[in-house]
Each structure stands twice: as C-alpha cells, then as structure tokens.
Amino acid sequence: MHGSEKALVLKEKFMTEISRDPSFRSHDIHDLSKEAIRERTMEKFGSMVHYVINEPLREFNLRMQLVSTADPAFWTRFGVHFGLFLGALRGGCTPGQMNYWIEKGAIGLNGVIGCFGMTELAHGSNVAGLETTATLDERTDEFVIHTPHLGATKWWIGGAASTATHCAVFAQLIVKGKKHGVKTFVVQLRDTKTFQLKPGVMIGDIGKKMGRDGIDNGYIQFTHVRIPRAHMLMKHTQVSRDGIVTDPPLAQLTYGALLSGRVGMVADSSNTAKRALTIAVRYAAVRRQFASGKNKLETQLLDYPIHQRRLMPLMAQAIAIGFTSLILTNMYEELTQALETLEPSDPNMHETLEKLKETHATSAGLKAFCTWACLETIEKCRQSCGGHGYSAYSTLPGMYQDFAVQCTWEGDNTILALQAGRSLVSSWESASRGKPLPPGVSYLASTETLTNKSNSKLDLGDIDKGWACVAANAVKKAAVDYARELGKGLSKDEAMERCSQSRFIAAKLHTIGYIFRMVKQAAETHATGPEKDVLVLNAKLYGLWQVEEQGAWFLKYGYFNAQQMDTVQETVDKLCLDLRKIAIPVVDSFAFSDHLVNSPLGRYDGRIYEAYFDQVRASNPPVKEHPYFARLIAPLLNRVNEADDEKDPEEAMGLEEELKELREASQSQKDAPQKVQVVGKGMGGKGVPGGGGSGAGGDVGQVVVDGK
C-alpha cells in the first residue's frame, strides 16, 4: 500500500518529525480563529523550506503527500509557490528567463514568494475567457496589466492576501490592438523589503471559507500596472521588441502541467479517506450500543452487519484508490521523462502523445470520482461516529470542510467527468473505425463478446469482465447518443452537450472499472501469502459493492440477472464480515500516527472517551465570569410579572376622560383659524406628527399642521 518499504520508513520518519515540530502542533487547531490559523500556517514555512532545499525531490514529494493529508491548508499555501507558481515558471519560461527568476530567489523563497493568478470573479473553468488584459506598449517595451471591470478581478488567489510578492498572472495578450489569447506574465505585487503594495496593485482578502482557512486567498485588481516585456513567459508564445507574436507549433504539450495536480489529488483522496476510516473504524471497535441479551456487554458497533456495510466497502474503496494512485504516479513519472526527451522528429512521438492523451482523460475521470468518493467517505465516517462525529474535536468536520474544495479546483468534477466521457466517445469511434486503442480503454474493442451471463463464481475475473461489459456498453450508448444528435444537424460541441448525461455515466463506469482493474492487478501481481488474501478480499469487495451501487447497468446490459444480483448482495454481506474480522490490523497498516490522525475517537490505544473528555475540557476551560448573563439572561429570567405590563393602557392613562376633555375643547375651537396646534396632556409640549383628520387618530381631533 505504501509503494515500497523505503517509502513507508520515510513516511514514519516524516511523521515523527512533524509530531515534534512545534509549528505542527495540532491539538488546539479546532479553536483557533482564522487569523491565528493563518499565522500558524506561515510558521510552518520555515522547516519545509529547509527540506525543499536539502531533500531529494522524490523524497520531498513523499513528504508533501503526507503533509497534504495532515495539514491541507498549509500544503495548499506552500504548494501555491512551489507547485503552481514555480510550475508556471518551469512550464512557461525560456531557459534564460528561468535563470533570471532563480537568481531572483524564486526557488528558495529568498526574494520571491509567488502566487498563481489564474481565476477571476467571473471566470473559473473557462480559462480562455479570462478578461484581465496585458497590452504591449511598444514605446516603452512594457506590458500594461489591467483589470477592465469587476468581473475580471483576480479571485481566489491563494497567497495573495498576505504572503506573495509576485504573481503569475494569466491575461489576454493584446498586441497592436489584436487579442492573442491568454498568456502568463509575472507581476510584482509587493515590495520585498517593506511588503507595501506596488503602485496600481489593489489586493484584498477573500475572507472566510468552508475550510483551509490557513491559506490566505485574496483578490487582485490591476490598474494599468507596467511590467517589462521580458516578464511575459515566452517558452511557447514569443513577443518581440517590435511587437511580432510567434505562436508555438505544439499546443498539446501543455497537457502535462495539469496532470501533476490530478495525480496528487488521487493520492490525497486515498490517504484522506484512510485517515477518516482510521477514526471511524477504531471508534466502532470501542463504541458499544445495545446489548443482545440481559447482563451481556453491549455490542461493538463494528459487529453490527449494517455498520460493516457502512464502513467496510469504503475501506476497500480507499485501498483500491490507493493502488490506483501508485500506478498512476508511476505512469505520470514515466510520461514526464518521455516528454522531456521528446523531439518533434522522434519516431515515438505519436505513441507518446496518444498515451499522454489517454492518461490525461483517465486522470480527469479519476480526479473527479476519487475526490467525490473521498468526500463521501469522510461524511459517512463522520455520521458513523454518531453525535461525536459532529464535535470539531473528532476532526472529521474539519476534514470534510478542508477536502470539499478538491471537487471544484483544478477542474470542476462534473466538467472533468464529461471531458473523460468525451475522450471515451472518441476512443469508441476510433475502435469502430478499426483503429488501435490505448491500453486503458482496450476493452472497448471487444465489448460484444463480453455481454454474456456470468457463471456467478464471482471471482476477480468475472467481476473484471462485468466492469468491462457495462463500461463498454455505456460508452457505446454515449457514442450512439452523440451520433444521433449529430445526425440532427447539431454542431459537435452542441451534440456533446446533449449527450452529457450518457457521457457522464460512461465516465463513471469506466473510472470505477479502471480502479477495480488497478486493485485487481495489485492483488494478483504484487502480493503473496496472507497479504495477497487480504488484497483479493479487498478487490472483490470493492468490485462487487460497486456492482450493487451501479446495479442498474449490470442488469440493463444483461451481465447479471436478478437472481445473481441477490447472490452479489449476499456475497458483499459476507465480504464485509470477512473484512471486519481484520479491520483493526488493516487500519493499523494505513500507518498514521496519533498526531497525524489528531482525533481522540481514532486513537491507537482505544482510550477514546478519556482522551475526548480531556481534549474538550482542555480546549474549553471554565470562564471566570459569564460573558452575557447580566446583559441578556438575568433580565429574562428574573423579570417582573408580565401581568403588570399588561394592565389596560387606556385605564392606566385615564384616556377616556382625556378624550372627553379634548372633544369638548375641539368643539369650542371649531371656528378658530386653520393654523393650530393641539397638544395633549402629558405629551411634553412637542408636536405630534401625523396627518390631520385621517387614520385611527382622526376622530381625536389632533390636528398638526405646522409640520416642523
């Protein structure tokens, strides 16, 4: 599960280090204000900068993977510079430009702290539609960066509010009045000595978020900010001194940049789900509720079949996603290496690009369905802890709040799923024209032969064939729907939109089948002995539980019949029980320290009530004085009998008698001149505003004309 023994040893080393690093203390984080979390998060930069400079990249990446599970907000804030900003430079700089920024200190935060200015208030998914402008001023050889209107305000920019000195700004390149599409420009935001905003730069804090409050997201408005022409990143598109724009020959190569984030998020989905399950499974082993007979100890939650149903499939899923992420990471690393050495004349060019396209599409689907699966796992784990899962100290609420954004950033999940679906439809069309398919979708070519009744052994092979069958049929349906819409004379894009529900289903079934194949492969090839048995159990449970979840497609495409679906249900029940028996050692094998898990409900030693009580008590010490008893509670609790207040006000005022007097006075003055002021007894000599004669008071004869 950890990739290698070395990786596990490293993980344990990293966990010891952060557990002893004072800036990573975690018991008090639930009660910190947003401001305090922000500052605490910045404290962590010190030690991590040390490692980023001194540690081999592969090792450091493993460290960051751990940190992303332990402290998602810090990981984001740190990653804004090291992942996004430096990634933009690496992807977009010429060698000379890169050297320039390295000398400025961009690698070690020593002179440059970067942020990533892509999204705007009115544009997220549609990057090509960004509205910030970068207009070349040929007279001064500068670009003028400008926010033309409110909707073009850079929005959600992590690190902008109070950390960054520079920003990689995505803006519409305008040269000689012509738009050339969105390019990247480095703009200095703040003076590095005084931290004052540079002229024309306006930055504000985005404020409170659902989670990850440790990251200081901000908004940025540029008002005619001038930067040297050389601060445009010119590896792909170049703008010369005299305003000649040269576009790149190979647009596809920018694929690679998106991949890295997705690969990381699949790993994080598995790790975060495992962390949540560590809490829920350990809690369910300690918590007891209801006895099965008189004078018996109450039953452990984990021994209830329904509780096994709530947690064991999620455990199998987290493990399956974990193996998928290991394989995906390897694929990504191989691909990155291949791309780095690739020349346009390379004979492997086509094959590598096809593989890139496939990995890109597969990773889109994986990012979407794995982050959704993880978010759901956290919430189900939280609910499985009953009321205590609602306590912030269980850590599960914070995990949910922190993780939720993964379903949106770096591509909204629904849109990514549809992208994956679009690619599957293309692959289907290729297959139907007899073209060779990349390995990840090779099952598409052989769908017809798979559509047969299983012999209901329900072994890994049967399950695998089943997933291939339903995925292929779902892709076929999407392709047929697409062709039908095209046939109506719609544009390709419009036809794709019209078949989006079918595309979505195709992507979902393809992705689940893909994950299943990965964990099956791990079970069959990488493990031996009892570990193999555990992995086979896991793979089966994941595959069959998902057969239930997606049962409609297995029945619709005739892979299983109704009776076999009953067998599937029985088998899942049994596999849940089997996995329950080893649930505690399996959870232990996730190898999270108590410090990292940071939940009294998920303690390794099972002393949950004591630890939970201690934490609640320590986090909420008694206050010396009630903050609002005197102001708000005492007046309510000790108020005089309301009957006094409710005495008839007419009687209290002696109003009837007054009215009689006033009527008489009115009568005697009826011939007096218009400009009068009648003031009742006890009204303190002030005029009573109101319209004369109309309304409820009209017959009283109070006429106020003066109006002052």
Place this chain on the structure above:
Amino acid sequence: MHGSEKALVLKEKFMTEISRDPSFRSHDIHDLSKEAIRERTMEKFGSMVHYVINEPLREFNLRMQLVSTADPAFWTRFGVHFGLFLGALRGGCTPGQMNYWIEKGAIGLNGVIGCFGMTELAHGSNVAGLETTATLDERTDEFVIHTPHLGATKWWIGGAASTATHCAVFAQLIVKGKKHGVKTFVVQLRDTKTFQLKPGVMIGDIGKKMGRDGIDNGYIQFTHVRIPRAHMLMKHTQVSRDGIVTDPPLAQLTYGALLSGRVGMVADSSNTAKRALTIAVRYAAVRRQFASGKNKLETQLLDYPIHQRRLMPLMAQAIAIGFTSLILTNMYEELTQALETLEPSDPNMHETLEKLKETHATSAGLKAFCTWACLETIEKCRQSCGGHGYSAYSTLPGMYQDFAVQCTWEGDNTILALQAGRSLVSSWESASRGKPLPPGVSYLASTETLTNKSNSKLDLGDIDKGWACVAANAVKKAAVDYARELGKGLSKDEAMERCSQSRFIAAKLHTIGYIFRMVKQAAETHATGPEKDVLVLNAKLYGLWQVEEQGAWFLKYGYFNAQQMDTVQETVDKLCLDLRKIAIPVVDSFAFSDHLVNSPLGRYDGRIYEAYFDQVRASNPPVKEHPYFARLIAPLLNRVNEADDEKDPEEAMGLEEELKELREASQSQKDAPQKVQVVGKGMGGKGVPGGGGSGAGGDVGQVVVDGK
C-alpha cells in the same frame, strides 16, 4: 406549497419582522467567533419570548418553522427549552406537577430555563442503557442524582453550558436497591439570581462543533445531587413516599413525543433544500461560462443540459418533500388530537394505535431519507456554484455544517431507516396472514398484480404502480430474508440484524414511493390550471429521476426493461429542460427574502458579483499593519545567502587541527585514572553529554564520565 394563502402571508410577515430585528442581522455572521455567535444567539431570545407568549400556537409554530431555516442554531437553543424541556414536562408531569412548574415560570422563561439531559458520553441511541442514577433516599424523601463514571457524563446537552437553570435529567430509577428503568427528573443546575452552579453540579462547555455554534452544548456531571421526590415526573411511573413503584399500563403512548421532532425535520429538509436551491438556481441563471460560438455571449450555466441534471431533480425533490411534510403535519395534528381524547375503553383505541404505529414508522423513514436528501442537496448546490460555493459568504458551507446534525440527532438515520424497515417486514407478515393493512402500506397486499410491464406512457399512474411494485418486492425480500434467518434458529433481534441491508433497501424504496405518492396526490387534488401543470411536471420528474437513481430495483423486479430505462433517461432529460424554463419563477415561489437567503449568489435582483464583492470587502477590511510579516515572512524573504551558512563546518571550526591535538593529549593521558573530563577548545567549559566511546564521536576521545 405553503399550505394556505394565510400561511404564506404570515411567512412574509415573519420575514419582514426578523429582517428588521437587529438581533437577526445576518450579513456579518460568517466572521463571528464562536463566543460572539453564542451571545448574538442569546440576543434573539427577547423578541421570540414575546411571540411565544402572545401568539396563537399554530401561528407561532409557523414562525418557528421559518426561523429554523433562517437560523438553525437559534432555533435549536430556543427549542431546547420550548420543545424538549417543556415537552418533557408536558409528557411526563401530573397535572399538579405541571401547575407547579408553570408557577415557577417554566412557560415564559421567567424563573426557569430548561435543558434536556438525555444523551451521555457513552450512550446516545440506546436510551434504556443510560447510566446516570436516581436513587430514592426514603429517609429524606429525596432522589440522589449521580454520575457513576466518565461514560455516564451527560453530553451534548444544548443550553447547559451557559443558558439553563434546570435540566430534565434522564436517569435509572433505583428504589430499594432495584432498578426500574430510565425516568425523568427535574434537577436545578444553577441559582436563578447568581447563576452559580448548585452544589454537586459540574458543567463544562462541549466547545466547537461542525455547525450550530450558536447553541451552547455542554456536559454535566452530577455528584450526589439531592432533589425532592416530587421532582420526578410521575404521570406514567409513580414512586410513593414509602418507595412503592407503580408502572403505567400503556407504554405506547410515549410514541407521540418523538413524532413532533420528525415532522418538523421533514419540513425543515424541504425548506432548507429550497433555500439552497434558491441560491444555486439564481446563480446558474446569472453565471455564464463558455460561449457556443465566436463573439457570442457565454452560455448561462442553467442552459447546459448537465447543469439542469444537477439542479432540476433536486428542485423537484425539495418540492415533493414539501408536500409530504404538509400532509404529514396534518396527520400528526389529527393524531395528537385523537390521542388527547382517547380513553382506554374507547372503541377506536385499536385503530388509533395502529395509525400511530404506522405514522411512527413512516415518519422514521421520512426523517432519515429526507434529511439525507437535504444534506446532499445543499452540497450539490454548493458544488454547482463552483469556487464561489466554497466561500463562507455564499452561505452554503454554513448551511451544510448546520444541517448535517439532522442526520444524527433524534435517531441516527441508519437506525431509523432500519426501524422503518422492521415495521414494513411486520406489515408484510400481517398481510400474508390476511390482516388489513394501514393505508400507508396498503400497496403491500397487492404486489403480485403490479409486477407487470408498463406500457411506457410514463404518466403519474405508471410511475406510481412502479414504485408500489419495487417497494412491495423489496419489502417481500426483506421478509423472506428475515424468515430464512429465523429458520436458522436465530432470535428475532438477531435475525433482524442479519437482514438489515434488505430492510434498509425496503425502507428506502418505501419512503421514496411514499414521497412520490404525496406529491402526486398534491398535483392531482390540490391544484388547478397552470399550477397543476407545474406540479404534475414536478411529480413526474421526481418520480422518474428516482426511478433512474434506484434503477436496479426497477430492472430487477421487472417493472421496466432495458429499453424502457432508456426512455426514462430521455424523459428525465426533457423534464429537466421543461422545469429549467420555469426554474426562476418556481424558485421565486419558494418565497424567501434576500435577508433570509443571506447569500449574494442567491440575490433576487441577480446582481451577484457586485453584492458578493461588496460583502467580501466589507467583511475583510484592510489591516493597518501586517500581523506577522516582520516575525515570519521578512526573515524568510530577505535572508542572507544560504551559501554562507553552508560553509564547511569542519573548516570553519578548524576541527582537523583540534582533533590532532586532542588525539595527542589523549595518548599522553592514556594511563591516567578513570574519572576524567575532557573539554574541547571553545566549548565554554561545560561538559559535553554523551556516551563515551560509542557512536560517531567515540573516536574523538571525548569521554564524559561524571554525568553531572
């Protein structure tokens, strides 16, 4: 949707009132600390106490329903006294006891503020297993209330931390050494004048939660606290002066108390979902992303078929649940009236109790699946707003965090679903023995004739038959599974646990079918003209979308075949488009004021970006001085060249030369006595701790033996 015109007029009156009530100001709540929210929440008691005293109950209940959607934490804190505490008194007091507590001021918070001491640290669902004890001391005619160990600490008690003066404590009644089960006792917690804790009462704050931080949940430990015997609520069980315990003849009548909460939560599920949809649908009508052609305006999100798929079915569901709640509320009110007048000798006794049982079971399933549906709706609405849905100011994160607890309290959803399933299995058994069925499950008796192929008109009647068919078949399967387990010689309880997955599915399908029947009934009987068309559209969309969601059962039980399922998918696509066309007026008809919705993304006037920007800016004013630039950022950003730090330390120290000297000194002293201290040059005269001879420094010859 609002029940009556009068109810809608009242709702609008209530909204105007709270929008002008300064304690209900809502624009700033996202940035308040837990302490500030607590105090703000208490401020709201003043005006609400006024209404609870002066408003007719029906009207006040409508007001509270609105407030529960607008401010769930206040509603909870207020409801702890008026719903739970007073509910416990009403349900458990003799008439004389009730008068006593009314005279003490329990109705108007005038002398008594109550809380509800049921759950304990180690016991939630299993109320009968609570461990707090109430032991009769016959010598003094008192009960001694005691917390015997940590797990018996009263936990999650709303209002306990800083509001309540009294608590309805659920404790094991012990008389003459014998346990008599859990009863209710009123225990004073604090002095009403000084608010000091009474002797023996220890209270702490539970602290930070996922949401609803306005409610002050606390824990309570009792240490031999003495209360008069008369403070036990004795309507059902009586304890006499000489310790004779009399148990009630009719235990069933306590059903009623649980119903009220469930009925309210079904209404709240609909209202809260509608509030979330108001935000998401209005946002999707204003937000544009991607143009379908050059120089075209970008497309409204709401015009994408996939976005319609994301939101329209949820809208149909929220509306369907709304009608279900109206019908359920009426049933509940009729039942409550019937129960109040019921005497043991009444000829309607059996019928009323059967109806109570059925409503109880139905409401259990509705509570579970409606609160789950609402929580999912909030999250899907949040995700459909993209990144902006992650901003606290969108209000959707807070809604999720506040609502999540509804899936747990007053019965964990999974457990409630299983209770509903258990009742369905019993009903099935009754039906198979030829007994008459209560109306809510009457379809169970006629399942055989429903299992036929639909003619695929897909009108409301077809859909209704489909739900009856799959629900009946699922209940049958659960009953068959149960009988099979019983046949293995298991106890009834154990057999029920073994078939819990089938029971769960039966409850789910029954509940969805029930909700469908309710909205179908509303569409067919209560509406006319264009409103009827809208309702029929809604009912169809809800019913057919759920056919897709639960497609496996429709295929498994042969109600639809594969081809018909394709027709269902096409029809849902079309219904989504139809509903999209009227989505804005439908959302407007939910009739929430901007103040109540409290989200710039969901503004009635559509000025989302301006309002969002204004709120972000107002909530996050610029700070005068960076809180940690000097301490944390500057030292990182402007640090000296690290190359200096990395100078070879051996060289810097001149270590080699020193080592040579030391070796020579060691050599010359090798015959000296054991007790030596060797101190290196520049070490400041202090001993260097470390083990002599072993490890990396061993060969240096530094031997420290003294150890001080």
